[in-house]
Structures are given as structure tokens and as C-alpha cells.
Amino acid sequence: MKISINRLKQYISLTESPEEIAALLTRSGLEVEAVEEFVSVPGGLEGIVIGEVLTCEKHPDADKLSITTVDIGLEAPSQIVCGASNVAAGQKVVVATVGAKLYPTQGEPFEIKKAKIRGQVSEGMICAEDEIGIGTSHAGIMVLNTDLPNGTPAKDYFEVSQDHILEIGLTPNRADAASHLGVARDLKALLHRSICLPEGKELAKETQGTSISVEVQNPEDCPRYAGIVVTDLKVAPSPQWLQNFLRSLGLEPINNVVDITNFILHDLGQPLHAFDAEKITDGKITVGKLSKGTSFVTLDEKERKLSGDELMICDTKGGLCIAGVFGGKGSGVSDQTQTIFLESAYFSPDIIRKGSQFHGLKTDASFRFERGTDPNMPVYALQRAVELLQEIAGGKVASELIDLYPNPIKDFVVEVEYAHINRLIGKKIDPSEVKTILESLDIQLENETEIGFTARVKPYRVDVTREADIIEEILRIHGFHQVELSEKLSTDFLADHPVKDLNKLQYRMTEMLAGLGYFELITNSLTKPQYAEKSGFLDPAQGVEIYNKLSEDLGVMRQTLLFSGLEVMAHNINRKQSDIRAFEFGTVYQKSESGYKEGRRLAIFHSGNRSLESWIEPAKSFAFSDLFAAVERILERLNIEPSAMDVIESAPFSYGLILKLGEKEIGRLGLVDEKMLKLAEVRQDVWYADLDWDLLTKKASGLKKYQEISKFPEVRRDLSLVIDKTTSYSQVKAIAEKAGGKLVKRIGVFDVYQGDKIDAGKKAYALSFILQDQENTLTDKVIDHTMSKLMKAFQEQVGAVIRS
Template identity: 50%
Template sequence: MKISYNWLKEFIQTDKTPQEISVILTGTGLEVESLEKVQAVPGGLEGLVIGYVKERTQHPNADRLSITKVDVGTGTDLQIVCGAANVAAGQKVVVATVGTTVHPTSGEPFAINKSKIRGEVSEGMICAEDEIGLGTSHEGIMVLPEDAVVGTPAKEYFNLNDDYMYEIGLTPNRADATSHLGTARDIAAFLKTTVVKPDVSAFAVDNNSRVIDVVVENEQASPRYAGLTISGIEVKQSPQWLKERLAVIGVRSINNIVDVTNYVLHELGQPLHAFDADAITGGKVIVKNCPEGTLFKTLDDTERKLSADDLMICNTEAPMCIAGVFGGKDSGVSEKTTSIFLESAYFNSVSVRKTAKRHGLKTDASFRFERGTDPDMPVFALKRAAMLIKEVAGGSISSDIIDLYPNPVQAPVVELPYAKVDRLIGQQIPHEEIKAIVTGLEMQIVNETAEGLTLSIPPYRVDVTRDVDVVEDILRIYGYNNIHIPTQIRASLNTSQRPEKDTVQNLLSDLLTANGFNEILSNSLTKSAYSEDLDSAVKILNPLSSDLDIMRQTMLFSGLEAIAYNQNRQAADLKFYEFGKVYSIKEDKYIESQRFAIFITGDASPAQWNQKAKASTFYNIKSLVDGILKKLNVTDAILTDSDTKELAYGLNYTRNNKTLVTVGKVAAPALKKAGVDKEVFYADINFDQLMTIAKKNKIVYQEISKFPAVKRDLSMLVDKAVTFDQLKRIAQRTEKKLLQQVDIFDVYEGDKLPAGKKSYALSFVLQDAEKTLTDKAIDSVMQKIMYNLEKEAGAEIRK
């Protein structure tokens, strides 16, 4: 949420600097994520001055250009070539002098240089409003009133003031702070001052010439609905002060009517909506639910199907607005509008939230209604907006305020024992200080005793319903830093990194044990006959035997020896895992690393009365490795063919050019060395590297999507060198949001295919977490995937 420093100061009288206010806001629970100096007009009109056109003559070499002599208050007139048709002698204008950088409303900034235009020297530029960011019109140069003083900086003339913008990370519970007024309340409570609200005492109804009836059929979804009409308005651009105020907080100016509603929304936190009164068929506004499937076109020109649960603002014939969420295309304010019906309501937060989510709409209005607005604000905001509209658009208030509020929201009452305040805060706060804080937060003291207070909570504080909520408010205003730390602290501090290695090891052990694996523990000493590189082996100076003369360089042979031992004792179907260390020496430096080894041999599942035994395959161990990596949220490993001599074939999982896992079928020479005569599948995981990744990873849990997944299949011809992993990564790069899974379900190589080719059949699972995918969206994604597969992998898609 964005808050303007200058705007805040209209609510509170303070000489605190923007930086000091930032500290106060963060301390009171409204965390300031950033504070930046902003200018309502890009460039701040720096280098622009007020000039006087002393004379204007026709350019000798161009029919549409003029040569002017302009006084800018320096004592030396400037010759400026101007192309505007409305330039004339005697005008007061805005001049960009040589060296000035001009920031247009649209387009890139550009510098003003002394130059020749069609042979005549030009020493500056006489500016139109869109050329300096003050508007969108390019019909001619800006002509200022005669009282404009020559030489005055444009920044000073247009009364531009630098401002500061706070970006506040608003927590969902602080619905009361979604405006400048709400933010100012916290500052005022901290500074023990009062909030100055806008004065609406001058509000008056001019006549009753345009009365629009209002009927609320769904009072539960719309507990309060207020409105009035304003006639004889002129829809046009907003005055500069209003544009600048909205620009500081990043709101684009649309027109004077819409800008006022946005202004009041950000000022008071009350969403408003202006209807073209002439579009209200039958002269009646009906707040109701429409039948299921009713079509409605919103302001973004999108036709939507309404749910029977959507609260709508309707006329006697059709819906005009999705209540609290989004306006309609046909009832909004346009340049032709002369009369409006101004709505200010208090809608049910649950109803608005469900509707906004159902239609995938997020607006400034729904943001506030979803969290809960102030039920006492609609009429005050209505008066404020009506007065502003009369100021910027003219017209008259042509009806009394209609305020339908059959069941007023009752202010919650909370009992606050002093003893509980002291116990929860851990320090006694003077009772007078507590009373000052709750009063500053506009909580009314209904009753006071020696033991505590009875408080009436303002209805806009939807997050304060219990005594502990009030204690939290007291603490954040009193100041967390003012709570003294005791001289003696009794605590057990654990500074180990998370996740701990032992925790992850136990997690993986439990996973494998639950899948029928047994853990083995073997000696780190082994025989040099197993080594493929004795130069890097760590040798034992005084070995007990030739079978224990080096430190192991791989976990492979420790596991193979265990397998040979068990197979020799009629245990053929084996699943082992081991955590251990391997050792090597490089450039006279000893290297010790933790490894995690997995072994599978024999049958994956034994014979049963209803099925035959199934032999273990490479895919059994690969799926296990994939599951381990997924368990630790390692999803971006790259698969390549392994060329290690220890494996007959296999894969390497690499990440950041480092091998994380090697998995495959053990080669026959290695099996022979260990005396194993059956196939063994082996995975070697670099546990140290795995832990490094796990400590950086943050596992985020999310709700399972309520919307169905869609599966699409593609069959294609590719070169034999192309791997499934390459195709998978191309697809994942193409669609990161909707593509949930890519699988291969068929591979064919044979003489029926062209030489050097193979056939792959892939399945793609698409799913959106927020809505049901349409055929159009699915086809669009698949077309992109097919295009990139053809382009990057040379795939030939089989239709």
C-alpha cells in the first residue's frame, strides 16, 4: 500500500521528517518496506521557466514554423523556432531552455539543445502541456494568464512540491489502515495528538430535481447502502492538484469524477462508485443477486457469467455493477455524462471476497471490502466526495442522501483487566498511559475500575474483538523497544543451521526403511585393488592387511561386498542404503566428503499366487532417487548420460555444473571385483552438496488446486541424440505457470523409422490453481510447446 507524506500531514500536525515518520509507522506495526522521494510530475519541471513572447515572425523557409523572440528574465532574449499554430506575440508561455531535460507525458525524456531548424537558430522550446508531463493535450503551446511573472521557475509557478511515498507491507488484519486516515490514526496515537478529518460541515443539498430510488433486496450482503445524485456536472480532466496527489501514490488520472472517487478511497478508505444517472433505467437502483449464468460486461470490456451468489447493483432492467468489485461497461461515467448517482456502501466482506475470487478480479475497492471497511464511513465519505465533485466538475447536489441501514453494526465491547495487560506484556505500564493509548486509538472507555477498563471498540477495527487484541494494540503504540529486557535470561539457544544434517539423514533413512531397504554400515578402509586412481587415494602407512590398505574413494564396493556376503547365504533380493564418507587427496590436500549410497539387486517384488516375480530395473532406483530429490525440493537438476567406468550405463544429476547424483547399472568388471554375479543398480548421492542445497531451499506448502488438471499427449520423431530431459526442459521453459508435469509413456526405435530417428510419446499435465482451463487456453499452450519442440529440438510432431 502506498502512502503520501504530504497527504498524511493534512491529517496530523507534526514537524516529524519523512524518515522519522517511517520509523514510527514500522514501530506501530505498519512496516515501511520502502521510502522514496517522488515528484508528481516526472522531472519536477526542472529547467523550465515562464517566458514572454515579445515578437513572432514567419519562418522564411517553412510555412508551418514561426520565429519568436522570448524574454525569460535573464536580460537576453532567446530566439526560438516554434511549430505551434497558436503561438503569438504578447503571450506568457512555458520555456525549456538549452540544457534542460524534458519529460513528456508519453515517450522518453529528451534534452534541449541549441540547434538550427530550417536554417534558423533555435535556443530552446516553447512547451505544450504533454511535452512537460502536465497533461495529454498537444493542440498547441500552453498559454498562461497575464499575471504570470517572467523568469519564474515553472516548478514554483505550478506550485509543485516534492513528496515522499511510503510503501507499507500491510498485514491482512489491519483493514483499518488501508487509507491515509487509517495510517494517520496510528501516528496520532503514538504522538499523542489528534487526527484532523476533512471538514464536511458545508455540505448541503441544492435541490431534489433528480431523485433515484434505492431498494436493497439482499441486506445480509449489503448491510448499508447510501447514495445521492449530482446534476449539471462537466466531465473533464482533473485539476493539477488532484492529478498530482494521485500520481504520487501511483494512481493514474482518468477524469475528474473518477479521480474524486479514487481520491476519497485512498483518503478515507471508503470505496465509492459513480454511475451515469441517465443509464439507470427506470430511475431505480436495486441491490440484489441475479440468476445464475446472467451475462454482464464489465469495464474492461469482458463479458462475464454471473453466479447466483454475486451481489449486483442493478437498474430495473439489467445489472450495472458487481457490488464492491468492478463497474459495468454501460453505466460508467463518460465524457457525455451530465448527471451521476454516487454510491457509498458497506458490503459484506465474505460476499465480496468470494465474488472477486470467482471472477479473478482484484481492485482497490475489493481489496478494502474483502478486509472489512468502516460501517460508519459511507455517509461521511459521500459528503466529502460530493463537495469535491462540485469543486472540480460543477453541478448541484440534486437529491437528499439516501441511507439504507436497517441493522446498524454494534460496536464490540471488550473487558480489559490491567493484570492481563501486565502479564502478557511482561512489564507494568502505567494505567494513565494505557488509557491515553486506547483513547488515542479511538476506543471509548465505557467503564473504569481499579482492576481494569471496559472499552467500546470502533466498528472499523475488525481485528479487535478480544482483550488480547487490545493488549497487542497497546504494546505496538507504547513501543516494543520500550519493553525492558531482563538482566537474566534463561534460554537454550540452538545456533545450528537448519535443516540439521542428522534430521535430513533420519528423514531419508525413514523413507528408505519404509520402502523395504536395510541400512548397512561398512568400514572406511578398503583394498587398493578397487581403486581406479591410486594416485588420488589416501594410503594407510601401516595397513593391517592388503585388503585394508587405502581409504575408500567410493561407496560402491562397500555395498557390493555386503551384497556378495548376503547372496552367498541365499539372500538374493536385496535393498541396501548407507551413509558414509569417501576420501581422496588432491594437490597435497586431503578431501573428505559425505555420501549417500543406495543398492538394489534381485527381484523388486517377489512372486505371489496371483503374479510372477518382477526383476529390479534401472527405473526402480531412478524413481527412488527422483523421490528423494523431490522430498528435499530439488527440482532443477539436469540429467546427462554418465560416463563413469563403474557403471555399464547410467545418468548424472547435475546442478550448477556439479554432480549431485550418479545412478545406473553397475558394470560387470566392478561386479567381478566384488564377487557379485547378479545385476546391481546403484545410486551415489553427494550428501554434502545435497545438504547445501537443502539449507538454501524453502519448502512452501500450498493448497491442492480445486480445479481439474488436463492431460494432453504428443507423439513426435526426434534424433536419437535427443533426450527426454531436453524435451522436458523445453516444455517447462515454454510454460512455467500451467505446466505441472511432463512424462514419457512410449519410446520406439526400429527399421520403420528414418535412419537416426526415434519416436517419443509424451504426456503433458496442465492445471491452473485459480480457475478451470478453457480449451482455448490449453490449445494455446500446446501450440507454443509444439513450436518450441520443433524449433529447439528439431522434433517432428506427428499429427
């Protein structure tokens, strides 16, 4: 949203610089994203003056040039060589003096220099309108009809506007500030100054005109509808001040009638719409809805099919306008328009939002209506607009003012306690300052006691309806920067933190796994008792037995997802579907001394080939790395990084890993032991991961930490260690991260050796280290020192032998 400093000064006295005003508004919640200088003519016509041609003679060496002497307000006239055919003595002209920079309508800017043209000195340039950027004509120099003294700056003659424009990133809740008046209201409170708001002029009927009647069929969608007929209009270009104002906000002037409605919208925040009164059939306006599928052609000449839910402004033939959103082509103001019906209304934000979203139309009017305008503004805005129509377009009031407002919208009434103000702000605010701030924001205090008061808030403040909102108003005017930090930090929350949606989290994980080619399993929670009795890793005593069991095969609740998953593997393998990757979210059950407990698990299964044979390569079986990569993807999606990994070689795995987060176990993964496979009658290898879904969802975080990519290069160094077989990679990695510090960015294992070339009970790791400094290029000295620290740490902590 753009705001003109010049226009703000019409409402409130401002002596502060644009930058100071911007800082003040930003601190109060109206964030100023940019301050831009605006000049209605490029370059501001600096160095260009009004002059008078004293003499004009033909150039002795050029038939198409003239030598003139021009009075530009200096002690002596200036000699200027001019190529225009219409130059003559006695003319008032526009002169660009030496050093002036011109910004032509077309072409690049250029600077005027003292020069010799065909042997004659030229001290400036007599200009055509396109040469100074105020028009397109190049038929000849401009000849002015003015009594202004010679040397008068041309910017005064052409009413060049210079302004500073504030670009405000308006938040959706501050609909009240979507205008110059709204911003001025905040400055009034911030600067403790009064606002000059002209009184609305009573609109007396001056002449007879087209009679317009209005019917509102849905008062809940249109609580207030006002309008008036203005006739004897002369549609023409707007005066320069109005064009300059609109251009400073990034709008193109259209004509005086439309420009006035746009001026009121940006000035007061109240959208208006002007209908050509002669095009309103039978002189009747109806505010209501049209049936679904009705065709309507908007101002952009596009035919649109109505949804039936949008609010329409209609006559007896059909739609004239999508209320609060976009006008219709057939009823708009044209150059031939002489009489208009000027509409000013308050529409329900919900109904405008529906129409705007359905048709994909985002206009300045809908932007304000769908956030909530001031229901008390329509008549005042009409009064201001009609005054301008009378002044600028010669209009005359030709009807009584129509104002349908059957159920006036009441002020918001909010109970406030001083104790709550001080608690939420974190600082005691004197009650007298509270009263001053709120009254400066047009919030009235009633029923004042030592404990608190009743606040009466005008309905244009749609975002101030609760006690917390009142306190926020006090704080933003008092100043966030004036609240000191206490020695002990604490906070109060105005709303509960959102609870994690576990169903949504599971659904997203399901989507990810399905996208990776996994099939989801849904298996029975009832299982065979012999799985616990014969597996060796489940305690039969902890099984939850079913009293009214249907069969012995379904006699207990499952303690693990492994066997129900293996049954699915066997079923598919027996039907020649041996390449399987699958997952299951399921609940497991156990009996304990304190009763019963259950928990959610996530199981991952791999079996068979990960890729089929082809002429490019043979078939590849699933390996541990495939299972580990899948688990890594799951943890990465949940933003969880295991703190430790331990090797296991116990049931139900032949070998595998335990993943831990602190002291808690996230899950286990590895190759399923043959004994388990036989129990489920599976005749091929199965890779299995069992993850604690309850713990993962509890620890899952949507927050990720990012840092800027270093400008300095990485360096790789390799190291070969001989260590005990019992030493895990996670131990080696932890030692490296601690000893290498922030310079060690990544650690990898690219080879592992166990054999007769090294001592029994030993293994060799070939490690790669990626070193990088975020602030400097690494030198050989720093790299060697870091690697020495790593080798020393490995030798001292795990008895490593460094292989050369």
C-alpha cells in the first residue's frame, strides 16, 4: 500500500522527515518497506526556466536555424541557437539552461552544455514539450501564455509535484489503516497531534435528475447502502493535482469522475462506484443475488459465469456490478456520461471475499471490503466526493441522499483490567497514559475504576474486539522499544500452542513412502502365541491373551509387527511376487505389572531384488544400505538425527543396528534371523526396521537450521585406522567431531577391511574428512594441525594405529 506524505500533511502537521515518519510507523506496527521520492515530471524540471525571446534572426550559415537572445532572469540575455520553425521575438518560452539535465519522453536523458553551433555560441535550449518529458508533441517549441517573471522555474508553471511515498506492508488485520486517513490516525496517536478532518457538507438538491430507487434484498450481506444522483457532469481529464496524486500511488488517471472515486478510496478507505444513470433500466437498483450460471460482462470486457453466491448490484434487466469487486461494462462512466448514480456502501466482508475469490478478481475495492471497511464512512465519503464532482466536473446534486441502514452496527464493548495490561506488556503503564493512548485512537473509556474500565471501540477497528487487542493497541503506541528486558524472562501466551496433528504426520509419511515405491500393509492385531514362545526375543508372559478367542492361531495380541509382516511376505513369495518393499503403521500390545500398555510402531520390510535384471545390469538384491537409507529418509523428514548407533547381533536379527536419541531407543534395523523366517515360512532374506512411532512423533520438529553456504573451498583428507573390532563407527565419528571441532564438516567411511593382513580381532577403516572454514581459506598449516589432533585423539581414545 502506498501513502503520500504530501497528502498526510493535509490531515496532520508533520515536521519530521519521511524517514523519521517511516521509522515511527514501523515501530507501531505499520511496517514501511520503502520510502521513495516521487516527481510528477522526470527530473523535476530542475534547471529549466521561463524565458522571453527578445530577438530572433536567421543563422548566417544555416537556413533552418535561428539565433535568438532570451531573457531568463539573468543580468544579461542569453544567446541560444534554435532549430524550431515557430520561434519568434516576443514569445514566452521554456528554456533549459546550461547544466540542466533533460528527460525526454523518448530516448535517453542528456545534459545541456554551452556549445558552438555552426560557429555561433548557444547558451541553452528552447524546448518542445517532448524534450522535457511533459508531452509527446515535437511540432515546435512551446509558446506560453503567462505573465510569470522571466527566470521563474518551469516546475512552478507546470505545477510539478514532488512527494515522498511510503510503501507500507499492510498486515491483514489492519484494514483501518488502508487509507491516508487511517495512517494519519496512527500518527495522531504517536505524535500527540490533532487531525484536521473537514466536516461533511450537507448535500442539498440543486436540480431535477433521473430518479433512482434502491432495494436491498439481503441486509445481512449489505448492512448499509447509500447513493446519490449527480447530473450536468462534464467528463474530462482531471486537474493536474489529482493526476499527480494518483500517479504517485501507481495509478493511471482515467477521467475526472473515475479519478474522484479512486481519490476517495485511497484517501478515506471507502470504495465508491459511479454508474451511468441513463443506463440503469427503469431507474431501480436492487442489491441481491443472481442465479448460478448467469452471464455477466465486466469492465475488462470478459464474460464471466456467476456462481450464485456473489452479491450483485442489478437493475430490472440484470447485473450492473459485482458488488464491492468489479463493475460491469454496460453501466460504466464514459466520455458521453452526464448523469451518474454514485454508490457508497458497507458490504459484509465474507460475501465480498467469496465473489472476489470465485472470479479471481483482486481490486483495490475488494481488498478493503473483504477485510472490513468503516460502516460509518459511506455518507461522509459521498459528501466529499460530491463536493469534488461539483468543483472539478461541474456536477449538480439531482436527488435526495439515499441511505439504507436498518440495523446500525454497534461499537465493540470490551472490559479491560489494568492488572492484565501490566501482565501482558511486562511493564506497569500508568492509567493516565493508558487513557491518553486509547482516546487518541478514538477508543472511549467508560465505567473507570481502580481495577479497570470499559473500552468502547468504533466498528472500523475490526481487529480490536478483545481485551488482548486493547492491550496490543496500548503497547504499540507506547512503544515496544520502551519495554525493558527484566533480569528474569517470562511470557504469557494469548493462545494455546497448536497440538501436533498425528494423523496428518502419519499421512505425510505414508505419502512419502508410497512415493518411494513402498506398499502399505494393514495386518491383524491378533497373532499366533507360538511366535512369542519360539522366537526367543519375546516374553510369552507379556502377551495379552484373548478370552473369547476365535481360534488358537489368533489367540493373543501382537507384541511386534515383525511376524504379521512376515506372513504377508510369505503370502506374496508363494505367489511368485518375491520382490517386495512395504511398510506398516500398527499398534503393539503388552501386559505389565501395572496393567496393559500399547504403542504405535512403524515397520519397514525389504525382500528380494531392489532392481530387475536388464541388458544394462544384472538384478540387484536388497542390502542393508537400502534399508538404512529408507530409515534415514524417514528421520530426515521428521527432522530427527540419531545421537548414537550400536551394532546388534541378537534376535530377531542376524545383525543390525540400534538407533538412539539420547538414552532412548528410536528403533532397530537389520537382516531378519533365519529362525524367525522359518516360523513364518518365509524362504528368502528379509530386511526389517522396527521404529518407535510414538517417540518419533513426540520428537519430530518442523524446524530446520540453515546457514549460509561458505564462500571458501572444502578440503578433503583421508586417514586409515586399525582399531578393535568392538569399536563402532559411531564412536569413531563422535571422537572426530569433538577433536576436529567446527572445521570438520563431513566424515565418511569408504572402505572397511578385516583379514589376514592385519592382526586378529582388528579391523581397518578408511575414513574421509571434509574440512572447511566459514570465514577463511584453510591453509596447509591449519589443515595439518587439525589432522594431527584427529590422529592423536584416535590413538589415545580407541588405541588406533594410523596406517601410512
